[in-house]
Amino acid sequence: MTWEVGSRVADRYLLEELIGRGGMADVYRATDVQLHRPVAVKALREQAEGETGRLRFATEARTVARLSHPGIVTLLDAGLNDEQMFLVMELVDGTTLSRRFAEGLLAHAEVTRIGREVAAALAYAHEQGIVHRDVKPGNVLLGNDDRVLLADFGIAQLVDGATRHTAMGQAIGSPAYLAPEQVSGGDLSGAADVYSLGLMLLEALTGERPFRGTTSEVVYARLQAPPLVPSGLGERWVELLTAMTALDPSARPTADRVVAALDGSDAERTAPFDLATETQVLREPPPLQVPGRPRRLQVMAGVGVAAIALVAGWFVVGGAEDDNPMVPPVPTDVRTDLRAPLAGLHEAIHGSTP
Template identity: 50%
Template sequence: MSDSADETWTSPSPPSQSGSATAPQTLANRYRLDERLAIGGMATVWRAWDDVLAREVAVKVLHVHLAADDGFRERFRREAISAANLSHPNIVGLYDTGRDGEQTFLVMELVPGSTLKDHLADGPLGIGQVARIGAQVARALAYAHARGLVHRDVKPANILLARDGTVKVTDFGIAKADQSEDLTSTGTVLGTAAYVSPEQIRGEEVTGAADQYSLGVVLYEALTSEQPFQGDSPLLTAAQRLEHDATPVRAVRQDVPRALEVTLERMMAREPDQRYPDLTAVTETLTEHADTELEAHLLKPRPEPAPPATDDAGGEPTGARAGEPTGGRAGEPTGGRANDPTRRRGILRWTLTGLLAAVAGALLWVSPAPSSLTERLWFGDGGGDVQTVPAEEIALRTYDPQSQGDGSENDEDLSHLLDGDQETPWITEHYESAAFGGLKEGVGFTMDVGRPRNIEEVRLRAQLSGLDVQLRVAEALEPQLSDWQLVDEVVNGSGLISLQPENPNVRARYLLVWITGELPSSPYSPDRYAAEFSQVSVLAQPPSSS
């Protein structure tokens, strides 16, 4: 049931496929199947006519070979039970379910419009548009969570943009009632590799926090046209998030408001208890940044490319959406970003034991390094109203005020932070415990930027995960930590770390990057702990021309 893309859309008249071409013209003497909208590995979606209520509907027909499987049929039935209890303007309605001979089917609301995935093929959306879409999705998920339902497969293909501007979430096909018997109790993992939460990969208890994580990934992609985690296979894509945090969204798109970046970072926290307790705060933040209505181009079906060859595995048709041209959605656009094989995605459905064994091996091949383009954007010129302070204008010194020895923290390597070479890091001393061996509260390094500047941001490349880092400023190289003003901090950071003063008027010549909390394990010394960084840059406002 896996597929390298979210789903494979085919022409309404494709070659015969297992279970789909044998669907009767009319189901249950009521639903006339008029046009095939989508085919996937699990089901076929049809535009249909309800003879009893005289209205157009969408009918989702499980493939015959799957309908014969009691497990698949039970999951399909659960979709009906779960979705039938949801009545919300941002959720696709479920009208009926039944069987006709060998055919098992659902009858759903037909939504004229397109999917969010369709439009992301054209590139990133406007910030206000993303916020408006996200706010409506968050309301739908919050409504479902309050009724004990978790979607478990939030992704762009499951978000419909109706022609009237309404955003609807569809396909609660792997949702479950919290009170019901858990279909995943044997360790089965369900979700889509590009968007699945870490706890789903680990086979742990899944709550509404998993949907929150997936929505964060969707919004990140909508803002940047990049998925935060990308591997050469669905497994590698999924495995990356177990060890690494996403690159901050403003490192990819600098005009994203800081408040949205903070919201996304918390939504995509690796541990569920580090995310928001519910979607209330998420909805409020997104609403504050949302446009009043969707732009016209998002309310129209996109021009469809010529159909490429489809995968044998098929995929999951996820929307009861209508309004497509006759050609239908036929895979990903050719020549576009989505055809890059390193970005392909698939449905996760493995036993927990097998998955964790595979992930354990796969992690050996996952590199935390971002793409070279992202690295250049991150440590290059700030652009706009900010500039990167030239490396030759920055003087570095290690800072260890609580040292019981010579105060050295590998000073000779500190210059590596400014040489632009990721292979030459600065590493702190190694300690016998994560709490700096019980000797001190932390260590760090100072930066003298030559003259007082209006500091906008300090960017770091961390080589190890799970670092607590603070940015402090002072008017001189103060010997006491308490004399340095704390202006920002990141907890459990990794990869590309952004430190930005909340106060826009912070002006300083001396900056302190202070590493505190608990250190991660060192890959170089067994049973030792250290911090490791390979690059730093400072962004500041240019001097006034007056």
């Protein structure tokens, strides 16, 4: 449901302009007519399911509203408008890190600053017992006042609590930045956010996403091996990013340790890293091993419903700006050795092979 510009939400927030559209919500620039201040209103597409869903939404909103940190976009209000959930947040004038990526490579000093601010926000939230679960460039806001803020904190919890997505086995997060334990449906902790931040910093430094391909390839690749970290980034970056993107969550540093590591780095390189001219890597990428057709039922049981949901295209959080576009299950440009396994996976999900 899209609200009309010029209408009022909860008889208080005057919608002035649609400024963003993501996988789960529309975002409007608005004015709080009671306090006469600009705000951002996020209209969630999901509706709270019954009285229990509404109570959970209110409880989760109160939890998120208690977050108070200079690196976190402040949640000002939340409620229901004709049964549709909405959030009111501080309005940040600026751009997103994903749009900044489109402008070209970032210098190491800038990546260090952005990474430190995001890690500090995560460390604070983790101390409060909140995991973001959707750390990605589109959720990192770069303010015109040079502030770096992490947006959409608690959105995953709000949707999860008010609807039954988790019970349905749906993955919450953006496929390009999901941690392995999110893909496999494992227990989530702050380590998942650290992994996503590591992928984001690696992309910021190289200009390339660590995992590329179709959605199913991207999902399974991170279950097989950690991403490649170019040695040309320098010893400190290689050590930090390798640790942040370890497959084992317990092997990753905590967010506050990431802050300390970035505080202690003077960004060995001042110029951006160029993948086109510096291609030395730590190791050759391993072959992608996707379970074949005879084991497709084991795939669903062993890898988890979350991974199957990703391949089927069921996402709760994330926008087109940051996610790989949805493509046919077995596109024509997929490697020959992958076509049969992916066709088997598609058949297990849909009951027929394309």
